[in-house]
Amino acid sequence: MIDRRKFLAAGVGVGVTALTAGCKPTTAATASQQVLRAADVHVDGYPTVEAVRWIGRYLSERTDGRLNTMVYHSGQLGRETVTVDLVRFNALALARVYLATMNDSVPATRILSLPFLIDSTPHLRRTLDGELGKSLLGSFERRDLVGLAFYDSGSRSIYNTKRPIHTPDDLRGLKLRVPVSEIFVRLIHALGANATPLPYGEVFSALQTHLIDGAENNIKSFHSSRQFEAAHYWSESQHTFTPDVLLMSRTAYERLAPKDRELIREAASASVPYARGLWDSSENKAREAIVAGGVKVNAVDRESMRAATAGITREYLREPELARLYEYVRATA
Template identity: 75%
Template sequence: MSSSRRQFIAFGLGALASASLPRAFAAAPTTLLRAADVHIDGYPTVEAVRWIGRYLRERTDGRLDTLAYHSGQLGRESVTVDLARFNALALTRVYLASMNDSVPSTRILSLPFLIDSTEHLRRVLDGQLGRALLADFQRRDLVGLAFYDSGSRNLYNTQRPIHEPADMQGLKLRVPVSEVFVRLVHALGANATPLPFGEIFSALQTRLIDGAENNIKSFQSSRHYEVAHYWSESRHTYTPDVLLMSQKAYEALAPADRELVREAAAASVPYMRGLWDQAEAAAAKAVFAAEVRANQVDRESMRRATDPVSREYLGDAGLAKLFEYVREAM
């Protein structure tokens, strides 16, 4: 465990032990909203949280600010979610699929081949469905502040190109810790191995897994392309990231400051999207200039293979209603 993580956890445990902390914290000259992210320094989501800090500083004369812990310094996403739930951390950015099992309504955005493009996703997130999903995090003692782009998810591995489901037979693929993704990969004929994001590189090196699925930016920034040389453009989901806040940390703020935090988070979305579009293009250029062999997949054959997964989930009345919002945004 890194020294920064030990220091932070010690801080968080000390904070939890003090019943008077919310008042003292809110009354301090500068309130630092500490934020966690597993992605590296400079990643668009990390920079978006820093942008929120600048926004808050400018509008409160430095009374509110953010402090970003990047590169998984505070642990994997499941750890940072728990830290936020118990008020040892103010903010955490996580991949939405990691919340599929604890907040079932989020499964709608992980269903395969449901979202057609980045533009479609943004229309969905900016509308009624996005607002409804953010509100649902309250059931986990969290405040949903904003959705951030995470690009299209594609397949990559160390063994061979993937053109159709038959090419996935026997492959061991890492997936997020999400029932939807496990079933998706099984439907395509591969063996799903749920692992935290930070463990993928070593798992590829040691051949614990043959590959994974992710966006091109994460494929590049995590250096997975140095080990897995086959990239297959499947675009099977466009599941986004989500910025969450501790409900207790949120309630400890004055009402005007709560609104300001929400305002800052909403205003950070177009900023993050601009960074994302640039980063995605740069990542693709870097990866395909290296020893990566890229190919298109037969998306229709993959859609047919995964249709039973989607149909079963959409048998739930709540998800079926959310599905209509997705269709309306097409």
């Protein structure tokens, strides 16, 4: 595993040139392989990790090995908020992060974190493949980031160590981990539980030490993080379908030759169906695995949860831009 302290120190000490080796203008002097280094908190083999590797193969095949990617998975470079900053300041070329991580710094992204807005995975994909997806990817520019692609992150449901959850009443008194996002904190509070914002990598130990009683996430992450070994109740609330996003350093992007910029965008776009295929198969396998591991799965009264969280949506829709995006998303349902 990479020594994270040395990695970060090198970023400061050498002006990050070595860490974004694939981010210089393409000239005869830099015609050797250029590596775009990427970060992901998920484990090796996770669909998003494999999607970024696929981008590397795509680039390598089309540049005779001159461009490629290297993925630091399993949170080797820190939590998502840290890796976003590494990308913003060009200490890293790429980062795959959960979109809710960007809700506070890029307000337009809040639309896809609103509870019970997206009905299904096909609905999400139609939304992201249309004009709204393009618009949201462009919104990262104000943060010195280039939005390259959205990847599936599944529907998020509630899991805990105590009991099955059927209605909001069953959540009262429970402490649930949420991403560091205002919307998710308010969502869990509206459902009657106590929200505890924690980085993804700290959830398993927090469950083991009873710092929290449960969390909410997609079923693939619930399985791959092995949190199912500590929390044996999975309740299918499917309260959001918030996706992941692949971000690139704007500085790194602009230092590339125009043809290489086009190629990276092309590769990122082409990686989306590949990632979706991996996601669909891995999601099914994860469900089978947690059931085999003793997790009790139950349906949820989603209408009671939708009613409990409706006030959150109404308040955010006071913002004209979010109201406009809301109408677009519902029109694609």
